[in-house]
Amino acid sequence: MSRSQETLSLKRKRPEPNTLVLMPENVLLNLIKSKGDMGIWKADMKRETNLSEPVVTKALKALQGRNLIKEVVNIQNKGRKHYMAAEFEPSKELTGGAWYTEGNLDKDFINILKKSCSKIIEKFKVATAQGVYDFCKDNKIISVDITTQQILEILRSMVLDNEVVEVKSTGLGEFYKIPMGTVCYRTTSGMGLGQGPKVGAMASIPCGACPRINQCMPDGIICPKTCKYYQEWLDFGI
Template identity: 45%
Template sequence: MSRFQGANALKRKRPGATSDALTDHDQAVLDVIRSKQDMGIYQRDIKREIHTKHNITLPDPAITKCLKSLVTKNLIKEVKNIQSRGKKHFISVDFEPSNELTGGAWYSNGSLDTEMIEQLRRLCWNHINGLQIATLEAVTDYVNKTKVPNVPLSKQQTAELIGSLILDNEVMEVKSSGTGEFASIPVGKVCYKCINARRIILRLPQSQSQPHPLKSFKVNNATQTQNNAASCSYTVSIRTSCSSTTYTRDQISLAFGDAYGNQVYAPRLDDPYTRTFERCSTDTFEIYGPCTYQVCYLYLYRSGYDGWKPESVTVYGYYTKSVTFYYNTFIPGDIWYGFDFCNGLASASASS
């Protein structure tokens, strides 16, 4: 597993992180730990390093005392090393621990995060299913934009996730022919497609396919989290029109569901500090809610004065076929506005 040092490993120094008023022994221990940068050092190895670099022989109790003092002064911290869990490992607060220590995206607090891995697998599957044909670069970029992984994934890590989907016969590896569905991908480039793709196209009369306001719409305010046993994960991709406002500070809410009373509600998607819903942009959200059958209705709610014009909203879920709702119009304020295709779902599914 590779690691990165240098500028990327450095972390902004914290206020008060000073080496003032340190004893000579404290300073010697701190110098050794800082010299190891993002890799840190085992407590047992500090004694040898100090003797080599400073020609000082410190007994173990003295080193333990120095470490406690440096931790109290917020100059170093103890970190978990996944390769040696029972040994104390220390790193300077000026650095973030390397992936070799923490395990990177696959680990949380020193333990293999199986729930996170499964969530990332589902994100990969959803995006491949939505694109029908996807490259490794496209999937990696998409997953990182969702902010679900605790650190950005490398292409190699994404390839590991997709590889597990291939072993489970959920995804297949193919090479681009440069024509047809591969037209936008260079000839010979490795890409991926879902073996049992789930996709639906709602074929409805034009008058029915326009968004409409719904004053009587009621939302389910029950909060769902990824730890809820009855909760499912959905990926929602919202494309903002190029004729929308530059960006909006309005509050945006979302609700969607199936014909059987299962509803997913996201009370706030907006974030003006990150310029969410900027003109000509696509924002992707990971949302948790009750597990649904086929999603057949979707409504947006806007509150504010800037205005906002979404082009489309696509919902992906592992247990529901992906579906896109086309808006391409400004959302009126303070009312739920969207689509309800549930009555026409059966015939639409049969013809798709």
């Protein structure tokens, strides 16, 4: 065989450009990227690509080795292997938001925030969520970054646990610094006549103040059937 014939033979053996695109790794990477910050479950990859288990497993391992994808924890189904493109951060639906660390509820962090909120409310007798947040931030009570929304969720959970009471400012007395009608919080022991109308706890269905309402579903980990607050509310109404 002449040199020119050998060259032609080698050229014929080179993969077509489209062949590279259809390689399992590329197929899976494109699929995973298309799911954005929600990622995708391994079983769904097999179903959507029609690739076999060994092929998917090998391709995922290769993609992880190249740091193109990462495995993330899905709090709704911790036993499932969930993957996401490296450039995305998991959504709150997957991680549970700020209250979860590596897929586990950060009870220590929650308890620290609860105690801090309770002390601040006791100090000022009555406070708004924004007021509690500002005091925490200005006095560096919490060593990690927190948001007003996180403080609000903590206060709402404390209302459900009867640790504080949600009231509306009357604009008088202890409320003179807070505009009339503004929702604020005070300790349960501080309630008395003329000290603001109670609007939280059993005054309305607890779902309205639940910080996990977005994750509540009929057959989910968080659901009305297993919610003690919802059951207490039902029992209260009987």
